[in-house]
Amino acid sequence: MHEVLLVEDDEMIREATRLALESSGYAVRTAADGTTGLDLFRERRPDVAVLDIMLPGLNGVSLAGRIRAESRVPVLLISARNDPVDVVMGLEAGADDYVTKPFDGLVLAARVRCLLRRAAPTAPRAARLSFGDLDFCPVTLTAHRAGRPLALTTTELRLLQEFTASPGTVLTRDLLLERVWDYAWSGDTRVVDVHIRRLRAKIGRDRIETVRGFGYKLRP
Structure with a gap:
């Protein structure tokens, strides 16, 4: 059973979200503030962290950054704020996904499943690939630049997998959302742009x- 760390200061939202996740088969550990959430993360090492942005003590964006500095555990931010600046700030801090309130518990559970699928090991597709000073091995999921290992997040590794599998081919943002994030995020592709950056x-x-009006491609 996968374990989810849920950090939410609103008791009603915390309990409703916990019940929704547990009904979907997850074990859930909860915290009401960022500092406690960080301590619980270090103690439990959950499979996914779901964090509210507006938290007392240590806010969700800062907590996401702390978690990302220590591990590749997928992070999903939840917030009532949907301003593009807030979304980008959360993703830049290291979050893998961003969901605005109010949200349906089943939808949130589905997004957690997507994060877990992306974090799971994938089957090897080829031997070591080289593009200039960049080397990528789909078997070991490791990347090097000029001989130095790169510390890539799970999302970044999935993106690099897609690009190296089709060098020189333009991949649209919608296609990357479907393949890397496992769902179509119609009308909002900022998450792709942030992770590409x-x-x-x-x-x-x-x-x-960048291929303007279309998407992105890896230069062979």
């Missing part, structure tokens, strides 16, 4: 090219 910073900004 983070991946570029690690593998080289010129390695992934």
Whole structure:
């Protein structure tokens, strides 16, 4: 049974979300503030962390950053704020997904399942691949640049898998959402752009090219 860490200061929302996740088959550990949430994360090492943004003590964005600095555990942020700045800030901090309130418990559970699928090991597709100073091995899921290992998150690894499987091919944002995030996020592709920007910073900004009006492609 997968374990979910839920950090939410609103008791009613926390309990409703806990029940929804447990009814979907997850074991849920809860905390009402960011500091306790961080302690619980370090103690339990859950499979997924679901964090409210507006938390006392340590807010959700800061907590997501702390978790990302220590592990690759998928992080999902929940918030009543849907301003693009808030979404981008949360994703830049290291979150893998962002859900706005109010949300349906079943939908949230489905998003958690998507995060777990993405974090699960995938079957090898090829031997080591090289693109300039970038090397990627789909078997070991490791990447090196100029001989130095790269610390990539699960989402970044999934993106790199897609690009290296089709070098020179334009991949649309909708296609990346479907393949990497396992769902269609119609009308809002900011999550793709943010993660592409983070991946570029690690593998080289010129390695992934923007094809205006279409999407992105990896330069062979």
